[in-house]
Amino acid sequence: MCYSIAIDGPSGAGKSTIADALAKRLGILHLDTGAMYRAIALKTIRLGIDFNDENTISKVLQDTEIDVKFENGLQMIFLDGENVNSQIRVHEISQAAAKISTLNSVRTVLANAQRNIAQKYNMVVDGRDIGTNVLPCAKYKFFLTADDNIRAERRYQELKSRGQEIDFETVLNDIKQRDQMDTTREFSPLKRAEDAVLIDSSNLTPLQVVDTMLSHIKELL
Ligand code: DC
Numbered sequence: 001m002c003y004s005i006a007i008d009g010p011s012g013a014g015k016s017t018i019a020d021a022l023a024k025r026l027g028i029l030h031l032d033t034g035a036m037y038r039a040i041a042l043k044t045i046r047l048g049i050d051f052n053d054e055n056t057i058s059k060v061l062q063d064t065e066i067d068v069k070f071e072n073g074l075q076m077i078f079l080d081g082e083n084v085n086s087q088i089r090v091h092e093i094s095q096a097a098a099k100i101s102t103l104n105s106v107r108t109v110l111a112n113a114q115r116n117i118a119q120k121y122n123m124v125v126d127g128r129d130i131g132t133n134v135l136p137c138a139k140y141k142f143f144l145t146a147d148d149n150i151r152a153e154r155r156y157q158e159l160k161s162r163g164q165e166i167d168f169e170t171v172l173n174d175i176k177q178r179d180q181m182d183t184t185r186e187f188s189p190l191k192r193a194e195d196a197v198l199i200d201s202s203n204l205t206p207l208q209v210v211d212t213m214l215s216h217i218k219e220l221l
Pocket of ligand 1: 034035097126
């Protein structure tokens, strides 16, 4: 039987960085579920479909292949056979992914796909609804958060390092808007599972966050 470690939390809390580092320390894989929402958002944009048009989006989903592969431990995401890893990491896709992730049909398809992947490997799985909906029986659950301004600053630096022209205020507003959408959507909104350990990373380095998690996970080491 495989085990999973769920890390949920709002945008910019550092989930991906932490999940990567934790998975490396444990010698297991990291599944970034946000990338799957981003891949669908990319297809929706390419086809020019309105983000609220659930009917068309759910039809398109039936003919869409989202594949997650791991190459040397690194996650690669394929949309209908095309590696879209770098295309999905732009601001426009973040906003689109937040919108399409409110649709129940999208969530159902992706949650099932995520459960199938998590059955095959020991994994750290990061997202918004992993501990509450996708993997409610995950062996360990963490809810990672941080102050709004700190999250925005981290996201701003990340986008700048990828060469994106963007100002801090835009990133901060985007983070607030995404929090609003993620926490108030009807289907599996972002919230801490009752049995998840809450970690505020505002004043912690990534190493400190991972060490805090590992102190809760002793028996897997
Ligand atoms: O983690 P991220 O920023 O790559 O996620 C992109 C969007 O996808 C985010 O706004 C919320 C959504 N998402 C979700 O609803 N459920 C998940 N398990 C992962 C991401």
